[in-house]
Amino acid sequence: MATAVSPLAPASFPDLPPVEGVAFATAAAGIRYKGRTDVLLLRLAEGTTAAGVFTRSKCPSAPVDWCRKALTGGKARGLVVNSGNANAFTGKTGAAAVKLTADIAAKALGCAPDEIFLASTGVIGEPLDATKFEGVLQDCAGRAADAPWLEPAKAIMTTDTYPKGATAKASIGGVEVVICGIAKGAGMIAPDMATMLSFVFTDAPIAAEALQAMLSRSVKGSFNAITVDSDTSTSDTLMLFATGAAAAKGCPRIDEASDRRLAGFRKALDGVLLDLAHQVVKDGEGARHFVGVTVEGAVSASSARRIAKSIADSPLVKTAIAGADANWGRVVMAVGKAGEPADRDRLAISFGPHRVAVNGARDMAYDEEKVSAYMEGQNIDIRVDIGLGSGRATVWTCDLTKEYVEINGDYRS
């Protein structure tokens, strides 16, 4: 397995401040990995509201089933995340393991089991031995603190090569609130609701329904707009928790997502989610290039999105980028296979500032040498103008390298 840090990784883990009402600790429960933390217990203050989006897979993991049910209450007091085993496709054993984990965590935190949220990531199909959490979670509860965020970000990693975090501040009714988020990704990344695991926390006092509305909207342009390998995980989970602790500082309680006082918060949330989503792509297994695919001029935004996804998921486009090859013919192919309205003879394609095709044929003015030099860079922008309407969408992906094949040919065994 490749262990070198992705060349696209940020220089360092960002400086995430404490979020009032949130405390956590990690431990090595020996689920699968040796010599590293693999479980996170996170305590949430009483009154914390929760929102979540999950995989659209028809075969979701047991923890996803659990979270969907627990979320109907809109309240959260704790979160348990383990890496190394996804507890997916584990039948009744899986459901029992989830129940046992929630019971152990509820006892450790002094709350009801249905106020505990769970997420697991790792191998699919292996029974998860939840008895390993006994004692471990109790111990975590005793040690829980509000820093450093690097620890939970590390504990939830699988084939990730670096921990992922993002933060932002916003003002609600003149009171500053904070947003902190962590994520893990790497492979099986083509979220249809959210990618793998990401957890975001704020001290803002926002009602669960409003929180959910904001999260569902924000995820469209962030986690749902990335793809590493077109494979949607059984375990995709993105959750947003609001402890409400800022109310003590005078922050107004917000009940409606349409509340105008949320404008700044919404923007900050969008920024945190997009930052985390980009970090997930930049740690795509074997990734060497970070690629933005923007489609404009489609008949609608959803049509633009499907075309952009078709380009971003194409193995031939992704291998061309791995080879630093400005192979726009493969972009044409991917537009064609998307099944969306497109007129070959109106297409225009650019790589970064270089327009390589226009009106359905090669742009005779483009300089192959300059384009090749551009393709050697780490950040590649592909822009396609369909020329039919005003639909626009951007999707982010990475290239497909030999390292991806190497990592995924060796992962389970």
Next chain:
Amino acid sequence: MATAVSPLAPASFPDLPPVEGVAFATAAAGIRYKGRTDVLLLRLAEGTTAAGVFTRSKCPSAPVDWCRKALTGGKARGLVVNSGNANAFTGKTGAAAVKLTADIAAKALGCAPDEIFLASTGVIGEPLDATKFEGVLQDCAGRAADAPWLEPAKAIMTTDTYPKGATAKASIGGVEVVICGIAKGAGMIAPDMATMLSFVFTDAPIAAEALQAMLSRSVKGSFNAITVDSDTSTSDTLMLFATGAAAAKGCPRIDEASDRRLAGFRKALDGVLLDLAHQVVKDGEGARHFVGVTVEGAVSASSARRIAKSIADSPLVKTAIAGADANWGRVVMAVGKAGEPADRDRLAISFGPHRVAVNGARDMAYDEEKVSAYMEGQNIDIRVDIGLGSGRATVWTCDLTKEYVEINGDYRS
């Protein structure tokens, strides 16, 4: 570029007999490759009927546009195929190149341009210089003979590592007729109508409409049931030509696809197309394993097909097979992402004779060692029982290896 012959290649090119009414010659026109043939001229006897299926890409190549139009006549006198340049996304220049090629071929063969069919395969987006065919096609016409079939099979190759051919005999009204077909494949293989290029010839006297009906039916279980990389080509072309020469031997003329005397011919045609389609998969870029994915128990045949396609297209399933890893968790993932009705807790999954999962969890009886030994073989059968209905479909694919990435990172440059 990898040049070693695929380890999945047949031991030798099959022995294809002449088809009365068909003669051909190949030449090196220098379209792109040096030191090899890259153009095929094929002459068809007067009275030859034609059928074809083409890519569903919204950005088809200029030759596909041409063939669709020419096919409305149902008659064929000639076929020109070149490799090295796909004449796709070439705008007006492409349409002019196609017209010029047909004119040159028509003059060489003494027929009308709209009785000439054209196919091109290779790089997308580069103008095709059709003036290179001038003289070359005239010369081919003079040399045209009915053997050996190895030559046209070679001339149409691009990144293929071996030439592909198949043949069968059938009896119509007590008279023996022959079917011979050639194909090329390699990459950009996820036909939505037909894969890349394949041409099939028979001496049976079958009307164009009946021929088209049979071909459209037969392609579903053969070329439309394979995928190398989920990327649909701009140039997919499968054509079937019937010279009718067997009528001179007393073979009855067939006008309707429903004619019962076609039963044997239909079966033989299915066999030839499936054989060619399998050969295309076995020469998938970088392929080391030939994989059959059968889904049964789905709510319908089309649902089964979509699930099978989702499994066969999944990079994570394909890299696992490359690594000889019986990673059925990824098969579950691919079932889940297909979006088709599935009940996680009824799923059963087998690799060859080894059932690894049943009732939505690991089959506790399976022997990891035996399954691992099975995965080391070249032929892998994946069988998934959805447990909901009686819908059934099989799709064939190959594994995703580092060689695929290598080949496609270097192809154009």
